[in-house]
Amino acid sequence: MTKMTYREAVRAALRKALRSDPRVFLMGEDVGRYGGAFAVSHGLLEEFGPERIRDTPLSESTFLGAGIGAALGGLRPIVEIMTVNFSLLAMDQILNNAATLRHMSGGQLNVPLVVRMATGGGRQMAAQHSNSLEGWYAHIPGIRVLASATVADAYGMLLGALRQPDPVFIFEHATLYPLEGEVDESAEPLEITRAAVRRSGGDVTLITYCGSLGKTLQAAEILAQAGIAAEVLDLRSLRPLDTPAILASVAKTHRAVVVDEAWRTGSLAAEISARIMEQAFDDLDAPVARVCSAEVPMPYAKHLETAALPKVEEIVRAAQELVPRHG
Amino acid sequence: MCPASNSDGPMPDREHALFLLREMLRIRRFEEKAAEMYSLQKIHGFLHLYIGEEATGVGAMQAFTPDDAIVATYREHGHALARGLPAGPLMAEMFGKATGCSRGHGGSMHFFDKARRFYGGYAIVGGGLPIAVGLALAEKLQKRPGVAACFFGDGAVAEGEFHEALNLAALWKLPVIFLCENNLYAMGTALARHQAQTDISAKAAPYGLPSSAVDGMDVLAVKAAAQQAAAFVRAGNGPYLLELRTYRFRAHSMADPDLYRTKEEIEEWKKRDPLALFEARLRAWGLLDDAARARLEAEVAAEIEEAVRFAEAGPWEPAENLLADVQGPPPS
Numbered sequence: 001m002t003k004m005t006y007r008e009a010v011r012a013a014l015r016k017a018l019r020s021d022p023r024v025f026l027m028g029e030d031v032g033r034y035g036g037a038f039a040v041s042h043g044l045l046e047e048f049g050p051e052r053i054r055d056t057p058l059s060e061s062t063f064l065g066a067g068i069g070a071a072l073g074g075l076r077p078i079v080e081i082m083t084v085n086f087s088l089l090a091m092d093q094i095l096n097n098a099a100t101l102r103h104m105s106g107g108q109l110n111v112p113l114v115v116r117m118a119t120g121g122g123r124q125m126a127a128q129h130s131n132s133l134e135g136w137y138a139h140i141p142g143i144r145v146l147a148s149a150t151v152a153d154a155y156g157m158l159l160g161a162l163r164q165p166d167p168v169f170i171f172e173h174a175t176l177y178p179l180e181g182e183v184d185e186s187a188e189p190l191e192i193t194r195a196a197v198r199r200s201g202g203d204v205t206l207i208t209y210c211g212s213l214g215k216t217l218q219a220a221e222i223l224a225q226a227g228i229a230a231e232v233l234d235l236r237s238l239r240p241l242d243t244p245a246i247l248a249s250v251a252k253t254h255r256a257v258v259v260d261e262a263w264r265t266g267s268l269a270a271e272i273s274a275r276i277m278e279q280a281f282d283d284l285d286a287p288v289a290r291v292c293s294a295e296v297p298m299p300y301a302k303h304l305e306t307a308a309l310p311k312v313e314e315i316v317r318a319a320q321e322l323v324p325r326h327g
Numbered sequence: 328m329c330p331a332s333n334s335d336g337p338m339p340d341r342e343h344a345l346f347l348l349r350e351m352l353r354i355r356r357f358e359e360k361a362a363e364m365y366s367l368q369k370i371h372g373f374l375h376l377y378i379g380e381e382a383t384g385v386g387a388m389q390a391f392t393p394d395d396a397i398v399a400t401y402r403e404h405g406h407a408l409a410r411g412l413p414a415g416p417l418m419a420e421m422f423g424k425a426t427g428c429s430r431g432h433g434g435s436m437h438f439f440d441k442a443r444r445f446y447g448g449y450a451i452v453g454g455g456l457p458i459a460v461g462l463a464l465a466e467k468l469q470k471r472p473g474v475a476a477c478f479f480g481d482g483a484v485a486e487g488e489f490h491e492a493l494n495l496a497a498l499w500k501l502p503v504i505f506l507c508e509n510n511l512y513a514m515g516t517a518l519a520r521h522q523a524q525t526d527i528s529a530k531a532a533p534y535g536l537p538s539s540a541v542d543g544m545d546v547l548a549v550k551a552a553a554q555q556a557a558a559f560v561r562a563g564n565g566p567y568l569l570e571l572r573t574y575r576f577r578a579h580s581m582a583d584p585d586l587y588r589t590k591e592e593i594e595e596w597k598k599r600d601p602l603a604l605f606e607a608r609l610r611a612w613g614l615l616d617d618a619a620r621a622r623l624e625a626e627v628a629a630e631i632e633e634a635v636r637f638a639e640a641g642p643w644e645p646a647e648n649l650l651a652d653v654q655g656p657p658p659s
């Protein structure tokens with residue numbers, strides 16, 4: 001076990017992949033000389049050289065598409081997009097090409113492409129750098145969508161993703177890069193389709209992922225002090241969703257709160273809620289609750305941004321409203 | 328308005344000349360049959376015919392080897408045939424059959440053949456260019472000899488991906504040949520109504536790659552220009568933009584009433600029909616006579632009839648397989 005930050009964990013995984021597979025290369029804006037907008041790839045240019053650590057022009061659509069083409073041509077590209085907001089410029093390549101080529105070609109082609117990007121708010125970056133749009137990606141058949149909430153997952157997911165025959169999108173929450181944790185660098189690549197129970201409890205299930213895991217665990221701690229045992233489920237895979245894990249927890253607790261930093265309307269939280277109602281209606285003792293971001297473009301001022309994002313107290317309150325008072 | 332032929336080059340050898348004529352005729356007759364099958368409701372959805380543009384695809388394809396990767400658009404029947412995809416699976420694809428080249432998942436706009444490195448028809452205008460850049464990157468990084476050939480229309484030149492792709496390919500000196508089939512229209516919008524600079528070949532210089540324009544109605548001129556471009560690219564000089572000036576004789580698609588151009592304009596261009604032009608030259612050179620022409624016509628007709636028979640006979644993909652090709656099996 002090695003102690004490192006979330007940022008270092010992604011870097012360690014990149015390094016391991018680059019060392020062990022000559023087909024792997026990294027490309028994106030400022031991944032090389034600059035060291036990555038979030039300093040994830042710092043030092044990799046020096047170690048692996050400009051052929052494999054490729055700084056791209058500001059052309060998200062084209063370097064994402066070039067990643068698809070390179071994957072078709074036998075390579076294992078890792079494309080970094082600075083943030084999810086910029087990925088919108090590559091949405092055409094993602095949806096129309098990366099996600100479709102296997103199917104559209106009648107199974108002849110596959111696109112082993114890994115795309116990483118930062119997501120989420122909380123750093124006063126305002127309305128064009130703070131969104132959580134991973135739920136949009138989770139809408140798309142033909143790709144896998146992962147979101148790492150822990151340091152170990154930041155490491156393991158990337159290596160697991162590189163073993164997939166199809167495109168994998170990994171979301172890294174921008175506030176998590178300094179997070180510290182332990183990584184077992186000798187472990188097998190992660191089996192990336194399973195959710196993880198981060199805290200066990202029998203009274204209510206708190207379902208979350210990525211940047212909201214920390215807040216949700218804090219809420220669970222507060223709930224515990226109030227006598228409510230919350231189970232915290234970290235989804236990890238947003239597409240496919242680990243529905244069996246969700247249903248198993250709900251079967252135990254009979255109540256669920258979904259905590260999702262995205263906007264509520266048309267969200268992944270809505271999808272999870274719908275699945276629970278479709279498949280576990282009889283298990284439920286209360287309607288599924290959701291804690292999401294306020295439906296507003298992300299404001300800059302700290303107090304307004306805080307007001308827009310899911311808060312620990314909201315999670316606590318949502319859970320308390322579902323659980324009948326003891327005694 | 329019609330560019331003059333600029334190929335007064337040497338007479339080709341007879342066998343090759345007849346091959347080029349045959350390739351163009353195969354496309355012409357295939358497309359005519361496709362139109363017929365569409366009217367018989369054997370083919371549905373969008374159908375974009377290549378009639379009038381045969382010399383660009385056939386001429387250009389002569390510059391590429393089986394090692395090269397081909398990327399095309401939704402108007403790709405001609406490219407697929409010229410690349411060597413057999414006509415039967417192409418027709419079957421349009422019929423929606425499991426024996427189609429994309430198992431009926433793609434239709435007219437999405438022909439694929441991995442073994443022949445035909446990386447598909449792309450129906451988002453401009454969307455194929457980045458893919459071609461990536462295929463070329465794969466060739467270069469793996470030190471393979473192939474180049475990527477990327478066909479697209481004049482309409483795509485207005486898209487950001489055209490500019491991004493030219494820049495990236497030139498910046499990284501990638502082996503891509505960008506082949507713009509300028510048929511003067513993007514659906515109903517004439518070139519001069521969507522481009523301030525209507526000389527498409529002039530758009531390469533700002534990105535630092537060479538370019539040229541050629542009479543796309545002259546199969547030999549196209550072939551020579553494409554070979555020159557390919558030689559430049561194969562020598563490791565980076566990408567090349569070749570503009571092929573052509574015209575489509577049919578409407579944009581079967582759904583298009585063709586209201587945005589005059590009959591006179593179309594008739595004027597038909598005087599430069601690439602098949603008729605080339606046939607006349609072959610006759611003048613003494614390489615083609617009536618008997619050979621009739622034989623060719625009969626052979627092509629037989630091939631197209633066989634393609635229709637193949638398409639008719641093919642089974643439908645069982646609906647139980649609906650989800651089979653969305654994602655591959657996870658690693659073992």
Ligand SMILES: Cc1ncc(C[n+]2csc(CCOP(=O)(O)OP(=O)(O)O)c2C)c(N)n1
Binds near residue numbers: 402453484513514
């Ligand atoms: C991004 C995008 N916008 C619009 C369309 C609709 N559309 C299909 S073909 C076409 C015209 C394209 O013209 P051009 O690139 O010149 O090719 P041509 O059809 O002439 O071969 C348009 C606008 C599309 N398919 N993709």
Ligand SMILES: [Mg+2]
Binds near residue numbers: 508511512514
């Ligand atoms: Mg056009």
